[in-house]
Amino acid sequence: MASIELRHVSKRYAPTVYGVRDVSLRIEDGEFIIFLGPSGCGKSTTLRMIAGLESVSDGEILIGGQAVNAIPPRDRNVAVVFQSYALYPHMSVAQNMAFGLKMRGTDPGLIRSKVDQAATLLGLTPYLDRKPAALSGGQRQRVALGRAIVRDPAAFLLDEPLSNLDAQLRGEMRLELVKLHRRLGRTIVHVTHDQVEAMTMGDRICIMRGGAMIQVGRPLEVYANPAETFVARFLATPPMNLMPAVLRGAGGDDLVVETGEGLALAVPSPYRSAYAAYRDKPVILGLRPEDFYEAPHASDWQPVPFTVVAVEALGAELVLVGQVGATGGVAPQKIAPPQEIAVRLSRHVVAEPGQMLTLSLDPNPMHLFDVETTRLIPRPAPGVPARRVA
Template identity: 70%
Template sequence: MSSIELDHVSKLYANGAYGVRDVDLTIAEGEFVIFLGPSGCGKSTTLRMIAGLEGITSGDLRIGGRSVTHVAPRDRNIAVVFQSYALYPHMSVRENMGFGLKMRGVARPVIEEKIKEAAGLLGLAPYLDRKPAALSGGQRQRVALGRAIVRDPVAFLLDEPLSNLDAQLRAEMRLELVKLHRRLGRTIVHVTHDQVEAMTMGDRICIMRDGRMIQVGKPLDVYADPVDTFVARFLATPPMNLLPARLEAQGDGLLVRGDGLSVEVPAMHRDAYAPATGREVIFGLRPEDIHEAPQPGFQRIDVTVVAMESLGVENILVGQIGQGNGAEGRPAEISARLSRHYTAAVGATVPLYVDARPMHLFDPETTRALPRPSLRVLGH
């Protein structure tokens, strides 16, 4: 059993500040879970508490059903892979991978067999006699993973292991980690601030802020139904567009009206949002739900182009809507993901078309999402 249970776990420092506050989470055996959040949110501290490298102020931590809150790190059978690799520069790859087992008094033939198996999994067999200085960043990270694998732990804890790699290597290692998880079938907890890693690797995402877990769920569920504006903006790049508005009645329907904004609420959401009629709201819509061409059901908005970002596979339009009548006195900015063939001159006012079905409304005071049926449940 390698389930990990955090039962209302907190970390309180001597200065009275909480590093982690009341985290209540169960990680199933064999699950790949991502801790995602900005710097200082408590994700690495939570990981270190699971490893035993940080003490727990309150709550209980169980691994495989056994309380390990006061158990030494070496007795938890957990392997940690750090951002810095932490390889011994004077040792070969083989020696680095086997060092921990050697210190535990494991017989040399057993060590060699485990090294051979791990090197095969990670493609390190040709490099076993090299020193870390002769390896690329991606190869060093594989060595750090190999050193963890040979220990045969019940779970792997990965603390931003890809952040030192360039973009191409990060993409390659993301895929390698997913493959490795499938082969080993072990529990993995992976800490990152990278939204792409979170969306593509994990079975579940745990989004943290100020030491608390804000939302936990499958990546696409969290993406489709963020619980508040923080999650809505943090989980994707470009982030969700969030615009101040007011929800008004219009005949039998509802209208979201703001500066330069007038969007009819789709019928599927009317009953859910009707209680907020007449209230100030925050209108949320992701950039990919704003289109360059009209289609049935799409609603037009006029946007003044501020910038065009060409990414090859797509163009990101950044534009302004309205006249700037809000509290800040300037037009609100929105982003739209458009086709790679779309062009528009900076300063031009262009029509774009909103698919309002994935829209969200948030409470301006609490920043929490107003409840509505999930499109994932509705099949959209």
């Protein structure tokens, strides 16, 4: 078991071309951390640098407190599971799983018992004599995991191991990996671009973009307080609705966020002092689709006229895409052309394209972002978390 520490780690391909830029992170012993980001954000490169498969241009990587920059992959005691599985095609399942131990000169009897144990754990016993070509995608994925498990490494590095599986199998394997982590207690670094994996599997998420680390934190913390508009949009499906807006005074300390669509949202009183510096300045308003409801559940919730453009009935819930209309009292002011937003409602709501609805918006989870930096404008945490009531 081992902690992994990255100290100002960079990967440069040319003097000014960075794959990874100044990443510092400490992954605790036994922690399950997710590297999340879009393609080309540097998450796989970071993982390969931890494994020793890519050299580190700047900075230092420590595994178990020991600097490993100059240590070859075979001596780092980490196991990598690749997106492509990378099973040796000329070897049987048993030989694939035994390869790492054989390379380390382990006693053949011990190899056999460890392979048998891992095969039992992963349900691979009937396939031990088969070649990878004769296995399904899910079975190959299990063999790749088995090959990592038999070595009993200090840390598992998983490079998008579920992305080649179909949706159902991916769901099952997600659960399997979480169980495996609980059973083995090893450090796991899991690279993915799938938000569901990020939200459900890890102890912490590390979100990356353009080679840089944007935000690290517990999944629900990051979800509740995205550091930037990028995180706000990337971490959920449908993503957070972001609308250009202006923060205006409404008498005394009161503030109102006005959007181009005519939405005028009174800022909850606990946030007023935090947002005071942005009075009369443009901001970006962020509202999660699930902060809209079909009926109000608190007195400070605000009615929002909503014209349905498209309906996505997902069975368990209903996602409506549409445009926001004017709310009562405040005159609409054009800031930007009206944009479509997504709202997530109960599956019992009946809606059709073209229909006009009046939704209720819980303003407490609202976020405001700085227009220039796109970073979150800090505010106190919402007092009472919103509860969905069907």
